[in-house]
Amino acid sequence: MTMSARKFMTGFAFITAAGFALTGCASDAAAGGDSDAASNEVTVIVHDSFPNDEFAAAASAATGYEVEVVSAGDGGELTSQLVLSADAPLADAFFGVDNVFASRIADAGVSEPYLPADLPDRAAEYLYDEQGSLVPVDLGQTCINIDPAWFAENGLDEPSTYEDLVDPAYRGLTVLLDPSTSSTGASFLIGTIAKFGEDGFADYWKQLAENDVRIEQGWTEAYNGQFTQGGGDGTFPIVLSYSSSPAWTVTEDGTESTTVSLDATCSSQIEYAGVLKGAANPEGAKAVIDYMLSSEFQDTIADSMYVYPIDDDAYVPEEWAKFAPLAESPNDLTPAEIGAGREGWLKTWSDATGW
Amino acid sequence: MNRDRNPRWLGRAAWATAVALPVTFLLVFFLWPVLSLMAVGFGGSIGASDPQTPGLSGFSAVFEDARTWRVIGQTLAQGCCGMALSVILGLPAAFVLYRLEFRGRALLRGLATVPFVLPTVVVGVAFTALLGPGAPLEWLGLDQSFIIIVLALAFFNVTVVARTVGGFWAQLDAREEQAARMLGASPVRVFLTVTLPRLTPALASSAALVFLFCATSFGVVLVLGGRAFSNIETEIYRLTVQYLDLRSAAVLSIVQFVIVVAVLLVSNHLRRRREQATQMRFDASQQVRVSREHVPAILAFAVTALLLHVLPIAALVTRSLRDADGNFTLVNYANLVHPPSSSKLGASVFDSILLSLEFAVYATLISMSLGLLVALVASRRPRRLAWRRGIEAFDGFVMLPLGVSAVTVGFGLLLTMHRPLGIGIDLRTSVLLIPIAQAVVALPLVVRTLLPVLRGIDERQRQAASVLGASPLRVLATIDLRVLLRPLGLSLGFAFAASLGEFGATAFLVRPASQTLPVMISQLIGKQGAENYGMALAGAVVLAALTAGVMLLAERLRGSVVSEV
Numbered sequence: 042m043t044m045s046a047r048k049f050m051t052g053f054a055f056i057t058a059a060g061f062a063l064t065g066c067a068s069d070a071a072a073g074g075d076s077d078a079a080s081n082e083v084t085v086i087v088h089d090s091f092p093n094d095e096f097a098a099a100a101s102a103a104t105g106y107e108v109e110v111v112s113a114g115d116g117g118e119l120t121s122q123l124v125l126s127a128d129a130p131l132a133d134a135f136f137g138v139d140n141v142f143a144s145r146i147a148d149a150g151v152s153e154p155y156l157p158a159d160l161p162d163r164a165a166e167y168l169y170d171e172q173g174s175l176v177p178v179d180l181g182q183t184c185i186n187i188d189p190a191w192f193a194e195n196g197l198d199e200p201s202t203y204e205d206l207v208d209p210a211y212r213g214l215t216v217l218l219d220p221s222t223s224s225t226g227a228s229f230l231i232g233t234i235a236k237f238g239e240d241g242f243a244d245y246w247k248q249l250a251e252n253d254v255r256i257e258q259g260w261t262e263a264y265n266g267q268f269t270q271g272g273g274d275g276t277f278p279i280v281l282s283y284s285s286s287p288a289w290t291v292t293e294d295g296t297e298s299t300t301v302s303l304d305a306t307c308s309s310q311i312e313y314a315g316v317l318k319g320a321a322n323p324e325g326a327k328a329v330i331d332y333m334l335s336s337e338f339q340d341t342i343a344d345s346m347y348v349y350p351i352d353d354d355a356y357v358p359e360e361w362a363k364f365a366p367l368a369e370s371p372n373d374l375t376p377a378e379i380g381a382g383r384e385g386w387l388k389t390w391s392d393a394t395g396w
Numbered sequence: 397m398n399r400d401r402n403p404r405w406l407g408r409a410a411w412a413t414a415v416a417l418p419v420t421f422l423l424v425f426f427l428w429p430v431l432s433l434m435a436v437g438f439g440g441s442i443g444a445s446d447p448q449t450p451g452l453s454g455f456s457a458v459f460e461d462a463r464t465w466r467v468i469g470q471t472l473a474q475g476c477c478g479m480a481l482s483v484i485l486g487l488p489a490a491f492v493l494y495r496l497e498f499r500g501r502a503l504l505r506g507l508a509t510v511p512f513v514l515p516t517v518v519v520g521v522a523f524t525a526l527l528g529p530g531a532p533l534e535w536l537g538l539d540q541s542f543i544i545i546v547l548a549l550a551f552f553n554v555t556v557v558a559r560t561v562g563g564f565w566a567q568l569d570a571r572e573e574q575a576a577r578m579l580g581a582s583p584v585r586v587f588l589t590v591t592l593p594r595l596t597p598a599l600a601s602s603a604a605l606v607f608l609f610c611a612t613s614f615g616v617v618l619v620l621g622g623r624a625f626s627n628i629e630t631e632i633y634r635l636t637v638q639y640l641d642l643r644s645a646a647v648l649s650i651v652q653f654v655i656v657v658a659v660l661l662v663s664n665h666l667r668r669r670r671e672q673a674t675q676m677r678f679d680a681s682q683q684v685r686v687s688r689e690h691v692p693a694i695l696a697f698a699v700t701a702l703l704l705h706v707l708p709i710a711a712l713v714t715r716s717l718r719d720a721d722g723n724f725t726l727v728n729y730a731n732l733v734h735p736p737s738s739s740k741l742g743a744s745v746f747d748s749i750l751l752s753l754e755f756a757v758y759a760t761l762i763s764m765s766l767g768l769l770v771a772l773v774a775s776r777r778p779r780r781l782a783w784r785r786g787i788e789a790f791d792g793f794v795m796l797p798l799g800v801s802a803v804t805v806g807f808g809l810l811l812t813m814h815r816p817l818g819i820g821i822d823l824r825t826s827v828l829l830i831p832i833a834q835a836v837v838a839l840p841l842v843v844r845t846l847l848p849v850l851r852g853i854d855e856r857q858r859q860a861a862s863v864l865g866a867s868p869l870r871v872l873a874t875i876d877l878r879v880l881l882r883p884l885g886l887s888l889g890f891a892f893a894a895s896l897g898e899f900g901a902t903a904f905l906v907r908p909a910s911q912t913l914p915v916m917i918s919q920l921i922g923k924q925g926a927e928n929y930g931m932a933l934a935g936a937v938v939l940a941a942l943t944a945g946v947m948l949l950a951e952r953l954r955g956s957v958v959s960e961v
Binding site: 384 | 641
């Protein structure tokens with residue numbers, strides 16, 4: 042059991058104590074350096090799709106530190122929480138900030154630059170900056186997925202590009218995600234900006250809106266709720282999902298997948314880790330980052346987090362190579378470009394679509 | 397004489413403590429965090445792209461944006477419509493469940509609480525599965541409409557009205573109605589002229605509660621409405637998390653405060669006009685046998701329950717019993733105990749169920765003990781006007797957390813709970829903060845269920861007891877506490893269920909390794925793979941079953957306690 046009655050009583054005592062202490066604003070007196078914390082402990086704050094317990098056990102064994110894992114919300118929530126608590130960091134290291142929000146961490150000076158000694162090749166390629174303010178750990182791609190059987194049944198050619206989505210032939214067949222609440226949606230928006238440019242993407246989205254595209258707030262509502270292959274009674278054969286999604290719709294005999302990801306519509310999502318400035322145990326934090334890039338952990342990423350390890354020599358399931366390979370030339374922008382344009386694009390997007 | 401003096405001094409000290417404890421709790425865990433976050437917003441030290449000048453200049457920018465007014469309009473519209481529908485549908489439910497006597501009533505009461513605790517994501521999915529594209533009820537054309545949001549709000553809140561009004565109704569003296577009937581008034585007329593006015597205090601209290609729930613609804617509005625129906629709550633989320641525009645978020649938080657205060661003032665005004673006149677009976681059962689004239693109420697209740705509650709929940713249960721190919725199976729439930737190898741969750745859902753129960757026990761302990769104190773204090777009616785106003789302000793203060801965004805509270809706690817008040821624990825990453833946050837949310841519910849009953853006590857009864865020589869403590873024990881025994885079980889169950897299903901506040905906290913069931917469900921449902929989706933739905937059904945079980949137990953507890961009196 043995680044929380045004993047005694048622990049609770051301590052808490053209750055605290056509440057009462059807090060009551061009597063509420064005369065001065067002594068809150069900052071204790072801040073600044075958790076020097077009393079045992080130097081062997083290291084805390085990692087992660088987003089909510091992380092294998093917390095397994096990681097804590099494996100990383101503790103591998104690094105010799107006592108690794109603790111705490112969860113924040115999704116990538117966006119985690120980023121805001123880290124920025125807000127910059128003065129008194131919540132942990133020693135973080136994982137799960139993606140390329141949409143990475144600039145926020147770097148610009149606010151939340152992280153302490155650290156470059157691990159042996160960086161996998163692809164990690165070096167996706168580094169946020171030369172100092173290593175944020176270190177890439179895994180990557181995925183957001184891509185349009187389709188249901189080929191539906192198109193065969195309805196005698197329609199399968200769409201394959203961004204342009205096809207605004208073709209009247211495919212009117213009312215597409216579900217996308219709101220880029221202002223979903224990072225998957227934001228990633229797709231960034232893909233359209235990479236493709237059509239800062240001057241052209243608004244016009245493209247106008248056409249999407251005119252072509253009766255449906256907008257959902259979250260991936261589940263779109264994929265499980267509306268997609269014809271989402272396991273429910275969905276009616277939309279085109280949906281925004283991931284390049285890896287077809288690996289989850291493989292038929293029982295394992296010979297084929299009932300969905301296809303469209304390579305021309307992909308955009309990369311990179312997830313970063315880093316050392317927090319003011320960490321109580323910076324050495325421990327560095328050891329944890331090293332472990333995240335080690336082949337031992339990289340080999341588990343595909344199975345536990347459903348994304349590709351940043352080390353392209355690491356293990357990915359066979360079905361992935363067969364049904365869910367990464368698109369070769371995704372529509373990407375650098376995290377710094379995203380950081381500079383993000384809020385303005387969302388405003389432009391909102392004005393263009395009227396959503 | 398010594399015997400008399402001591403209690404008086406003691407009594408004063410006891411009342412002071414009864415006020416100080418809940419106030420301190422809310423100051424530390426609610427007001428301080430919220431104000432700190434707003435201070436950071438107006439201070440402009442953390443902001444979006446453009447450098448902001450400190451001060452209050454954010455107001456004009458926010459209010460010049462047409463979107464802000466649309467969002468405020470939506471908030472008020474959703475609050476009003478959600479409240480109106482919940483009250484209209486909740487009244488027949490309160491009557492049938494708490495006034496009529498029939499077999500299986502306790503079971504129905506337990507089941508009736510289920511909607512209140514279901515995770516909003518799951519309810520959103522269930523509603524879309526019924527009314528969305530390709531769904532059986534698509535022809536109604538309600539998909540992504542204002543009406544579907546109001547329906548979903550009513551789905552959650554009819555229960556709240558039934559509970560809070562029902563608990564009060566159960567104790568109303570039935571003789572007045574009987575007399576009116578005997579004198580020849582029609583049942584409708586009796587309801588409108590005798591019952592309804594007497595219900596006003598509970599109704600006003602309950603309507604205020606429901607309005608605040610509806611106006612601060614997050615998940616439902618996001619899932620079913622999208623951007624077009626954004627309310628202040630979802631907008632604060634967007635501004636805080638996506639744009640990191642804390643200044644605009646702070647301005648909207650102030651708007652929320654203003655709305656809460658206005659709602660409480662209106663509700664207080666309505667309540668005060670009626671409260672004194674209500675006669676309550678606590679000695680005998682005021683239940684009535686089912687007769688022909690109750691048919692309209694029973695029908696209204698049955699139709700509401702079937703269409704609004706049973707239908708979506710049945711859709712959810714059916715879906716949880718199917719695999720990806722649509723075959724019926726129990727595998728989703730088996731996976732809760734033994735997670736499939738493909739799903740690396742760390743802990744099984746079963747573990748998170750145990751954890752949730754544990755947290756809920758602690759949260760209930762906190763909210764019940766503080767809630768009892770609040771209710772006892774707030775039910776006093778001192779002669780001095782200043783004291784009465786003070787008590788009203790105190791009562792309103794306890795309600796504040798309901799009207800303020802969970803994001804604001806959660807992020808505010810991050811700012812303030814790092815070794816708060818010179819205490820050497822970093823509470824932000826401590827497991828303790830979860831039951832505390834849940835208690836903040838459950839506290840107003842506890843107070844709202846206990847208070848109308850306590851307020852129904854005739855002040856003259858207390859005075860008479862004093863005159864006869866009873867010490868204040870003795871008055872409290874023989875009059876107030878005895879009356880409280882009945883709604884106590886109900887309140888306990890409600891607090892427990894609310895803590896068990898709590899998602900908003902918990903989700904915005906930093907959580908140590910283990911997850912509560914609602915948080916677990918929301919994580920599962922966002923993951924790829926049919927197995928995860930199935931497990932999420934099965935988990936939601938288990939949460940519903942647990943809640944119903946808890947409420948049934950609470951009903952039993954209530955029964956046995958009352959019989960001892």
